[in-house]
Amino acid sequence: MWFTSKDGLAGDRARSITIDAQGGKWFCGEGGISYLDDDGTPENKGDDSWTTFTAADGPLKSAGFENIAITIDSAGDKWIVWYGLLHLDDNDTPSDKTDDIWTELSIDTDIMDFAIDASETSGSPPNVACTI
Ligand SMILES: [Ca+2]
Ligand SMILES: [Ca+2]
Numbered sequence: 610m611w612f613t614s615k616d617g618l619a620g621d622r623a624r625s626i627t628i629d630a631q632g633g634k635w636f637c638g639e640g641g642i643s644y645l646d647d648d649g650t651p652e653n654k655g656d657d658s659w660t661t662f663t664a665a666d667g668p669l670k671s672a673g674f675e676n677i678a679i680t681i682d683s684a685g686d687k688w689i690v691w692y693g694l695l696h697l698d699d700n701d702t703p704s705d706k707t708d709d710i711w712t713e714l715s716i717d718t719d720i721m722d723f724a725i726d727a728s729e730t731s732g733s734p735p736n737v738a739c740t741i
Contacts, residue, residue, distance in 0.1 A: 610652060612645070617659025619643045625678045629685060633703055637677040641669060642689065644703045660704045667711030668695055 613621050620639025627635050634645040641663040648656040664670055670692060677691035687697040696712040699705075 610654075612654075614640065616654060617643065617645070617657065617661065619661045619663060624676070627679055627681055629681050629703075635679050635681070635687065637679045637689070637691075641666075642677070642679060646704060658704060660706065662706070666706060667697065667709065668713040 612618050618636060619641040623636040623638035623643075625637045629635065632647075632649065634647065636643040636645070641661060643662070644660040646658040646660075647653075648658070650656055662669060677689065679687055679689045681687055685699075685701060687699065689695040689697060694714040696714055698710040698712075700708040700710070702708055
């Protein structure tokens, strides 16, 4: 099964994917960030719902999404590296962008990838390890 921008992916070159606790798929790459709710049927595109986050959303900028990556912490918050470190609290409604809260945490332009370690505790930000 192939997914392309014709299906709802932000662009045809996805760089990374992560899956949230509800089974939602988050893709990063060309064009921005794409969220796929496949309704539990990855083999059937007919019931899929896509939400795309582009330069029009939050602090995302329009240039070069080739280095963008995303990971999700145990609270469901999204951490995105791309020309800095971004935090997205989507209020557990990934398909509704109107209640999203974006925070820009860094302007380091050299971060390539990252991970959240096991020290994360409720109510405090996790440690984020970055590859530069
Ligand atoms: Ca589906
Ligand atoms: Ca939301």
